[in-house]
Amino acid sequence: MKTKAGKMFVEIIDSRIFLILVLMGVSEAQLQVGFYSKTCPSAESTIRTVVRRAVAADAAAAARLLRLQFHDCFVEGCDASILIKHEPDERQAHGNQGVGGYEIIDEAKAELERACPGVVSCADIVALAARDAIVLTKGPPYEVPTGRRDGKVSSLELAANLPDVDDSINVLKTKFAGKGLSDKDLVLLSAEYRFTGAHTIGTTACFFITSRLYNFSGGGGGGGADPALSPELLRNLKAKCPFGGDVNVRVPLDWGSESLFDDHILRNVKTGFGVIASDAVLIGDIGTRKIINSYLTRVPTRRANFPADFAGAMVKMGSIGVKTGVEGEIRRVCSATN
Ligand code: HEM
Numbered sequence: 001m002k003t004k005a006g007k008m009f010v011e012i013i014d015s016r017i018f019l020i021l022v023l024m025g026v027s028e029a030q031l032q033v034g035f036y037s038k039t040c041p042s043a044e045s046t047i048r049t050v051v052r053r054a055v056a057a058d059a060a061a062a063a064r065l066l067r068l069q070f071h072d073c074f075v076e077g078c079d080a081s082i083l084i085k086h087e088p089d090e091r092q093a094h095g096n097q098g099v100g101g102y103e104i105i106d107e108a109k110a111e112l113e114r115a116c117p118g119v120v121s122c123a124d125i126v127a128l129a130a131r132d133a134i135v136l137t138k139g140p141p142y143e144v145p146t147g148r149r150d151g152k153v154s155s156l157e158l159a160a161n162l163p164d165v166d167d168s169i170n171v172l173k174t175k176f177a178g179k180g181l182s183d184k185d186l187v188l189l190s191a192e193y194r195f196t197g198a199h200t201i202g203t204t205a206c207f208f209i210t211s212r213l214y215n216f217s218g219g220g221g222g223g224g225a226d227p228a229l230s231p232e233l234l235r236n237l238k239a240k241c242p243f244g245g246d247v248n249v250r251v252p253l254d255w256g257s258e259s260l261f262d263d264h265i266l267r268n269v270k271t272g273f274g275v276i277a278s279d280a281v282l283i284g285d286i287g288t289r290k291i292i293n294s295y296l297t298r299v300p301t302r303r304a305n306f307p308a309d310f311a312g313a314m315v316k317m318g319s320i321g322v323k324t325g326v327e328g329e330i331r332r333v334c335s336a337t338n
Helices: 004-028 043-057 063-071 101-115 122-136 169-177 183-190 210-214 231-240 264-270 277-284 286-296 306-316
Strands: 204-205 250-252
Touching: 043 101, 043 122, 063 101, 063 122, 063 250, 063 306, 101 122, 122 306, 169 183, 169 277, 183 286, 204 286, 210 231, 277 286
Parallel strands: none
Antiparallel strands: 204 250
16 A cells, blocks of 8 residues: 555656656657667668669659659658548649659558568658669768658648749749748759759659740740740750640750759759759849859869758758657558558
């Protein structure tokens, strides 16, 4: 039988344990590198193997995986909500057209469920797969803090406000700022220089550029082609994407260098060779132009550290609105909530 003093002692201990648990909850609420090192030590290597296999089978898969993380993180945070399938879901949003790589994440998840059931979130698989895809295209390796949990909601409406190719530079900046990302992150993550910048790899459907080629209304223009396009690129793009032609035909985002992370995209943007309008507008704005130039300067001592900055921006993007601790869930399959 407990005495009154004994009972009080237990209560004090209980409240201390509670306090410790709360504090632990707070620290657990942060992402951390190696989150699965004890609970699923093979998590990162399994994902890497699946990504390598997918990219070996289809080189375009690397760009799809990188784009997938952006589209996941910008809607409801990095919680793999874009992978949930129901009618209507995020995938069907206008801005999510052409997003892919879902089946690669599903495959990694299935392998991880066999090795460590119920442990690794789909949201972390998306973030790790993007990093592995970047490395496979000769981008910078970086550590990905993990511990994200999966969201339970996928909604078409919530995906309505994604950054759009036809957004002005100010709207792009505002949409990035709304996610805690700076103008520098905008430049780094979309059109970038050496080893990095998401649009240095991959392709776009003609769908996203036809208005730029035939009916441009941005920047005060009224119809016709975007005057920011170099005449040479305009000719090439019109040949690939003729007026009234198949809008599903794909053209490189980084004209002439779409399968490697390299310094092409920034130079392209600078010389009117940015294929999609949202990349092209980065050079028209004084602030973003300065950021672009900081990576292009010929003086090595003045040149900003591009690979490190890009990796930092990816980690920052990967922490947008993450669910941790007791929030969300660990989905059993990525395409459905539990
Ligand atoms: C600034 C806002 C952005 C806009 C308006 C934008 C728009 C687009 C568009 C229209 C495409 C072509 C899609 C298609 O036809 O399938 C595309 C492709 C791509 N985007 Fe972005 N994007 C933006 C930012 C980003 C960011 C932040 C990332 C990743 C960090 C990213 C990664 C990619 C990649 C890798 C591709 C190539 C996909 C492929 O080849 O399948 N984009 N983007």
